[in-house]
Amino acid sequence: MLRSSITNKFSISPHCISSRIRSSSSPGSTFFSKESLSALFSSGLYNNSCQQRRTRLVVRADRDYYTVLGVSKTSSKSEIKSAYRKLARNYHPDVNKEPGAEEKFKEISNAYEVLSDDEKRSIYDRYGEAGLKGAGMGTGDFSNPFDLFESLFDGLGGMGGMGMGGRGSRNRATEGEDQIYNLVLNFKEAVFGVEKEIEIARLESCNTCDGEMSTPCNTCNGDGRVRKSKRISLKVPAGVDSGSRLRVRSEGNAGRRGGPPGDLFVIIEVLADPVLKRDDTNILYTCKVSYIDAILGTTLKVPTVDGMVDLKIPPGTQPNTTLVMAKKGVPLLNKRNMRGDQLVKVQVEIPKRLSTEERKLIEEIANLNKAKATNSSR
Structure with missing residues (x-):
């Protein structure tokens, strides 16, 4: 879109500036206020001189970059980028052979170079294309639009076999993208390892063209x-745990133009066990014993990842004592012959109610303890 030209006449003196602006009524015209003129003078668009009395300044704002990209002035950077990508694909001269396609491609690139840069966009919004040049920043006219195109699309995995050739990196073989697969395991599968058959969806080389055809x-x-x-x-x-990442080489997306495939990364998620808890390579378990068993000692069967195992509760075990079941924990990752422990916390249950006979027996024990304490104090 071409904007109307604006002819400005200024009478300059060392003490005052008066302006007379003549402009067409085109809504795309650029209007400079007295405040904006001072910014333009300081950026180099106009060199003031005490000896210079009258100067004719012609400012031409050629293009509306927002219209070129088909976006509004309030569009976000991501919206501008998306619009550029779509238009650049359509008008790239390697794809579009119609007359004027290359010029249109360059115009699109110019617009994107300005609007994707916050500083350039701000100056352009205030002063138009002339403001950019006057500020010494330049516009897309002074850049290689194909370099801009390559820098954007190479970072996105290339142009996807659009049949483009002859310019820089578009002829290079490119490596395929990595793939990610989330695998859920139960508690014991994670502890002891498992062989799983998984199904993935990935990109494989096209048997029809292998991405080498001049047209898609x-x-x-x-x-x-x-x-x-x-x-x-x-x-x-x-020994894997939630968050563990397994790498399967060359099982990712296929590369382009003979490039190597990417890798497959399997992210592990382990379901919690309702009884056993995991702390790195150790397994935690809590058991409850009666106060009688805590005093006299006993043997309990406790669950482990290896099944039910006997655990000896020593006489006189105190509440919250932790007993160690050696090598009943989780194998060290890639060191299966080394295992952690199972740590058993003992909770001693104190009855809230006692039978008459139980109470009588405990009172007898209490009397014995009192007598023992009295004798020891003598």
């Missing part, structure tokens, strides 16, 4: 790759 093929729409499902047998080592 109907099979892959020019990406050079098609999405397919594949079943993979995965060996999960013993």
Whole structure:
């Protein structure tokens, strides 16, 4: 879109500035106030001189960059970027052979270079294209639009087999993207390891064109790759935990133009066990014993990842004592012969109510303790 030209006449003296502005009524015209003129003078658009009395300044705001990209002045950077990507794909001269496509592509690139830069966009919004040049920042006219295009699309995995060739990195073989798969395991599977068969969806090389056709093929729409499902047998080592990441090499998306495939990363999530808790390589368990068993000692069967195991409660065990069951914990990752422990916390239950006979016996014990204390104090 071309903007109307604006002719400004200024009478300059060392003490005052008067302006007379003549402009067409086009809504796209740029109007400079006295306040904005001072900013323009300081940026180099106009060199004031005490000897210079009259100067004719012609400012031409050629293009409306927002209209070029089809966005509004309130559009976000992501919206501007999305609009540029769509238009750049359509008008890139390697794809669009119509007359004027390359000029349109350059115009789109110029607009994006300005509007994607916060500082340039701010100056452009206030003073137009002339303000950018006057501020010494330049516009897209002085950049290589193909470099801008490459810098954006290379970071997004290339142009997806659009049939573009002959310019820099578009002919390079590119590595495929990595894939992520979330795998849920139960508690014991994580402790001892397991072999799982998983199904993934990934991009594989297109058998029709392999991404080398000058025009996009109907099979892959020019990406050079098609999405397919594949079943993979995965060996999960013993000792993994939630957040563990397994790497399966070369099972990610296929590369382009003969590039190597990416990798598959499997992220582990472990379901909690209702009884056993995990603390790194140790397993935690809490058991309850009666006060009689705590005093006299006993043997209990407690659950472990290996099944039910006898645990000896020593006589005189105090409340909240922790007993260690050696090597009944989690194997160290990639060191299966080394295991943590199971730590058993003993809770002693004190009865709230006693039978008459129980109370009588405990009172007898209490009397014995009193007598013992009296004798020891003599």
